[in-house]
Amino acid sequence: xxxxxFITFNEVRxxxxxxxxxxxxxxxxxxxxxxxxxxxxxxxxxKATAPVVNEDKGAYSAQLIEQLDKVEGIKVELLTAGEAxxxxxxxxxxxxxxxxxxxxxxxxxxxxxxxVFKQRGNGGQEGQILASIIRGVVETMNQExxxxxxVRSNLEGKGIPENSIEVTVKEYLDKERQxxxxxxxxxxxxxxxxxxxxxxxxxxxMYVLFSLxxxxxxIVEERKRGTLERLLTTRLNAHELFIGKFLSSVARGFVQTFxxxxxxxxxxxxFTPLSFLASLVISLVFAAAAAALGMIIxxxxxxxxxxxxxGVVFTMFMVMLGGTFFPVSExxxxxxxxxxxxxxxxxxxxxxxxxxxGSLGDTLQPLAVLAGVAVVGLVISRLIFxxxxxxx
Amino acid sequence: MPEEFMVVKDLQKSFKDLKAVNxxxxxxLKGEIFGLLGPNGAGKTTTIRMLSTVLESDSGDITIGGHSxxxxxxxxxxxxxxxxxxxxxxxxxxxxxxxxxFGRMAGLDGKEARAQAMTNLELMGLVDRAKGKVAxxxxxxxxxxxxxIALMGHPQLLFLDExxxxxxxxxxxxxxxxxxxxxxxxxxxxxxxHYMEEADRLCNRIAIMDAGEVIALxxxxxLKSQIGSPDKVTLEDVFLKLTGRSxxx
Numbered sequence: 001x002x003x004x005x006f007i008t009f010n011e012v013r014x015x016x017x018x019x020x021x022x023x024x025x026x027x028x029x030x031x032x033x034x035x036x037x038x039x040x041x042x043x044x045x046x047k048a049t050a051p052v053v054n055e056d057k058g059a060y061s062a063q064l065i066e067q068l069d070k071v072e073g074i075k076v077e078l079l080t081a082g083e084a085x086x087x088x089x090x091x092x093x094x095x096x097x098x099x100x101x102x103x104x105x106x107x108x109x110x111x112x113x114x115x116v117f118k119q120r121g122n123g124g125q126e127g128q129i130l131a132s133i134i135r136g137v138v139e140t141m142n143q144e145x146x147x148x149x150x151v152r153s154n155l156e157g158k159g160i161p162e163n164s165i166e167v168t169v170k171e172y173l174d175k176e177r178q179x180x181x182x183x184x185x186x187x188x189x190x191x192x193x194x195x196x197x198x199x200x201x202x203x204x205x206m207y208v209l210f211s212l213x214x215x216x217x218x219i220v221e222e223r224k225r226g227t228l229e230r231l232l233t234t235r236l237n238a239h240e241l242f243i244g245k246f247l248s249s250v251a252r253g254f255v256q257t258f259x260x261x262x263x264x265x266x267x268x269x270x271f272t273p274l275s276f277l278a279s280l281v282i283s284l285v286f287a288a289a290a291a292a293l294g295m296i297i298x299x300x301x302x303x304x305x306x307x308x309x310x311g312v313v314f315t316m317f318m319v320m321l322g323g324t325f326f327p328v329s330e331x332x333x334x335x336x337x338x339x340x341x342x343x344x345x346x347x348x349x350x351x352x353x354x355x356x357x358g359s360l361g362d363t364l365q366p367l368a369v370l371a372g373v374a375v376v377g378l379v380i381s382r383l384i385f386x387x388x389x390x391x392x
Numbered sequence: 393m394p395e396e397f398m399v400v401k402d403l404q405k406s407f408k409d410l411k412a413v414n415x416x417x418x419x420x421l422k423g424e425i426f427g428l429l430g431p432n433g434a435g436k437t438t439t440i441r442m443l444s445t446v447l448e449s450d451s452g453d454i455t456i457g458g459h460s461x462x463x464x465x466x467x468x469x470x471x472x473x474x475x476x477x478x479x480x481x482x483x484x485x486x487x488x489x490x491x492x493x494f495g496r497m498a499g500l501d502g503k504e505a506r507a508q509a510m511t512n513l514e515l516m517g518l519v520d521r522a523k524g525k526v527a528x529x530x531x532x533x534x535x536x537x538x539x540x541i542a543l544m545g546h547p548q549l550l551f552l553d554e555x556x557x558x559x560x561x562x563x564x565x566x567x568x569x570x571x572x573x574x575x576x577x578x579x580x581x582x583x584x585x586h587y588m589e590e591a592d593r594l595c596n597r598i599a600i601m602d603a604g605e606v607i608a609l610x611x612x613x614x615l616k617s618q619i620g621s622p623d624k625v626t627l628e629d630v631f632l633k634l635t636g637r638s639x640x641x
Contacts, residue, residue: 006496010482017484226480230541233444233474234497237466 003236007244011218012251021214025252029207029259036203037267047073048126050134051096053084058104060113060141065099067137074133088120095119095127097134107145144173200270201350202324204260204283205343208253208290209318213311215249215294219385220307242295242382249294253287270354278353278360282367286346289370292377293342299384318343345369397422397549397580398443403452405438412438414604416452420549420582425575427595428584429627435604436584437477440553443582444474457548470499473547475539477554477584483527487518487537490526491544498545505544512540515570532563539567549580556590568594588627598627602635 015021050068054061069076079087079096087093098116106113115138117123117131148169155165222228231241261279265271271279294311301307321334322343328335338344345366352358352366360367398420405413413435420426428436441447443454445465454461459468482490488509495505513519516536521529526537539555552571556564571594575581585591591598592612599609608615608630616622619633 003497006493010493013489014482014484225482226476226478227482229441229446230474230476230480230494231497232446233469233472234494234545235466235469235499236497 001240001243004240004243004247007231007236007241008247008251011245011248015248015252025211025214025256026259028210029256030263032203032207033260033263033267036199046129048130049075049077050130051077051079051084051087051093052099053079053081053096054099055081055101056099056103056105057101058108060104060107060145061099064137064141067141068134071133071137074130084118088118091120094121095123095130110149143176144169147172147176200260200264201347201354202319202343204257204350205286205322205346206315206319206324207256207260208283208287208346209315209343211249211253211256211287212290212294212297212315213308214252215245215291216297216301216307216311217304218245218249218294219298220301220304224304238385239382242378242385245298246288246291246295246378249291250284250287253290254284257283257287274359275353275357278363279350281360282346282349282353282363285367285370285374286342286349288374289342289346289377292374292381295381296377296384299381317341323347342370342373394421394423396420397457398582399453399455400439400443401453403439403442403454404450405435405442405447406450411604413442413449416601416604416606418599418606418609420580421596422580423575423578424596425571425581425583425594427591427598428582428601429586429588429591429598429631430584430601431586434601436601437553438604439601440474440551440582440584444472444551445469470545471548472551473498473542473545473549474551475542475553475555477557479534479538481526481534481537481541484525486523486525487513487529487540488522490537491541494541495544498547500545508544508546509540512543515543515573516540517566530560530563532559532566535559535563536567539570543574547579549582550574552581552583554585555583556585556587588631592627600631600634602631607634 015025052065052068054065065076065078068074081098084093084096084098088096096118098118100114100116103113103115115134117134119127119131122128123131151165151169151172219228222231232238258280261271261276261283265276293314297307297310297314301310318341321328321338322341323338324343324347328338328344349363349366349370352362353360356362396419400419401417403413403416404411416435416439418426428439430436438447442449443456443461445461445468448462456468457471459471461468482493485493488506491509491512492502492505495508496502498505500508510519510522513522516539518533518536518540521533526534529537535555535557539552542550542552556567559567568590571581571583583591583595595612597609597611598615599606600615601607608618610618612627613622615627615630616625619625619630
């Protein structure tokens, strides 16, 4: 066993010497993470630009726009009617708020004023969210307007100055807000279902499988270098060689996921300490399963190119079937075929921890499958290595 | 009479239709340098691979230091050192790291491996390059490291498969001196080459191989005596006489 660890140590040392492998193994996860951070900005608050055509020059339309602009994540973009129509026509915009020219005048006269959402189709997902936010702002304005009207009508003819009426209305509204009948509180339990925790499991599993291609080359490289034959004339036996290579492959896959998990923990705050540890355990078991499959390819492959290509095709197959890039519906044919993919089980386990806030105990089934693949894969690769020419 | 350290009996190996080794038998005495001489493709490397436990023979027996290669491969590997024909080094590592690593594989502990590595580097005249990356070494220096690695673990029997191929005369002479020095210390050496003068200079006895068979086996003096005056005849002449063609054909 000691010699197997020397093989692992030597392999890791060679890995650290190889700049290309090092860049692939360590820098790529960091770059991916930076891209994720750039895309999701480290927070998941809804952000959008609200296109508004304001044909009214009155105070109420100005107030509406001001209120809208104050909503967190919303930025108002004022357009002319012509610009808005052109953009809607080209589908550059899917929803625009039109404030008609008589909006303020109608409100002052005591009649009901109208606003118009011009939209293509259903306005798109972002348009629908925007429309809801605008409706909320209008609703608040409505309430304020009603309060102001009622106070005015009650105080009409009593010689009270306009300023005093305005102050009274503001005080009343503030009091109303503080004594709201329904209060909504946010309570965060486990992970939140946002983009990061939906996609992170897939990205992690993809990286572990990419390292499979590197593991697949491990025996071929040794053979090409001539050191495989030399090693087999020393006291090192083939079992120790295999265990050593296997452990180095596990280490390589695990380090990649470790980087991603640590960065996610530090920046996105996706984990509790316990769920972070659970994710590390899943990473380790998955890396072992991927390394064992890499060893099978390593035993079969006769050239570095052969090993790399078998590894890449195998990885893409696993990634596609395993629901890394797109969700696979439960019970579908693809889901049934996907049962042969390691990613299915790894994604399942990671999602349970990261997206659903589950514990390690909830992932026992996928973990058992991955551990089984690791053991069986290692035994098969060893048998193949014994059987193929040049193996021992 | 020195004891037989290695005994090879009727060794056979085929690769599909090609009979690479066909009934090879010989024995090597303890402390001698035994040469396997023959042109490329004669079966020398295949024979060495079988003797060094890398390749299983189709039939025949090999005993090294009293251990059967077929049944006690592990015991055999603990007393042999192999310097393969092709360089077998980790070029991204330093000379010292290469040697310590193979020393550990030969069963040495860390301290022993390091001490032996430094001794062997000194023997090869490379101690000042111990920490240099092998990739930056000249061909001759790499050959010397290749040989130095084979000495890790103090093997009793050393296999040297064409250890001087493609190197400058200076490095070649250095290796010759090392090999003779190792013999003086009691090491048994099996040496393959297709350089006549090398075999003539180093080997006590020589087996000449051709087409997978041993066609002659004796001391260089006796082999040369078979066709003329040993002072005037070369091993090249012996080979020409035996096979009807030049060794380098």
